[in-house]
Amino acid sequence: RKEVEQDPGPFNVPEGATVAFNCTYSNSASQSFFWYRQDCRKEPKLLMSVYSSGNEDGRFTAQLNRASQYISLLIRDSKLSDSATYLCVVRNTNAGKSTFGDGTTLTVKP
Amino acid sequence: DAGVTQSPTHLIKTRGQHVTLRCSPISGHKSVSWYQQVLGQGPQFIFQYYEKEERGRGNFPDRFSARQFPNYSSELNVNALLLGDSALYLCASSPPRGREETQYFGPGTRLLVL
Numbered sequence: 542r543k544e545v546e547q548d549p550g551p552f553n554v555p556e557g558a559t560v561a562f563n564c565t566y567s568n569s570a571s572q573s574f575f576w577y578r579q580d581c582r583k584e585p586k587l588l589m590s591v592y593s594s595g596n597e598d599g600r601f602t603a604q605l606n607r608a609s610q611y612i613s614l615l616i617r618d619s620k621l622s623d624s625a626t627y628l629c630v631v632r633n634t635n636a637g638k639s640t641f642g643d644g645t646t647l648t649v650k651p
Numbered sequence: 652d653a654g655v656t657q658s659p660t661h662l663i664k665t666r667g668q669h670v671t672l673r674c675s676p677i678s679g680h681k682s683v684s685w686y687q688q689v690l691g692q693g694p695q696f697i698f699q700y701y702e703k704e705e706r707g708r709g710n711f712p713d714r715f716s717a718r719q720f721p722n723y724s725s726e727l728n729v730n731a732l733l734l735g736d737s738a739l740y741l742c743a744s745s746p747p748r749g750r751e752e753t754q755y756f757g758p759g760t761r762l763l764v765l
Contacts, residue, residue: 545693572752573752575752575753583758584741584756584757584758584759585694585741585756586756587753587754587755590752590753628693628694632752634752636707637684637699637701637706637707638696638699638707638709639684639696639754640696641686641693641694641695641696642693643691643692643693644692644693
């Protein structure tokens, strides 16, 4: 079993749709949590950090449930430009290690 | 401000050769991490360096080594290349201690081993 598991996808949605991605992690020592976005043949870019209280950045909302070791990302009012692969990341700062999921691919269609 | 830079952008090697990849972090960042990303998978952690010392190591063979220089730039070395080493190699830098969780990635080096 992988340390970080994500919905396999792909997700194909129309513009304006709401889409949710899920992620589970197995290492309870994980301390920090992130969502990254990766466009085709580009480097990952930080989308947002994830906090236990939940956090929102415009159309994006992230949630963390430490007890269930579960992370989510909600995208509202999807835009064509949201098409990308979304990577869930958990970090153990003490071990100096970030573990990435394999990503979920989103395609937003007109 | 310049982001993380990596060189070369692309590289073709043959089995058994060695390769050196280079990374310059964002100015003021003291932590550098290296990742390997094969097609269809997420980046896999190789090493983290902070203040020129190894802080973390992933599950990679001893053929992989790295170092960090006084100016915080870093090199990743891979010896005795295998076909399976073909991948995108990503470098990421992090802000000074206290906010080091956030990582900023460079554009990567695409390595093809024939």
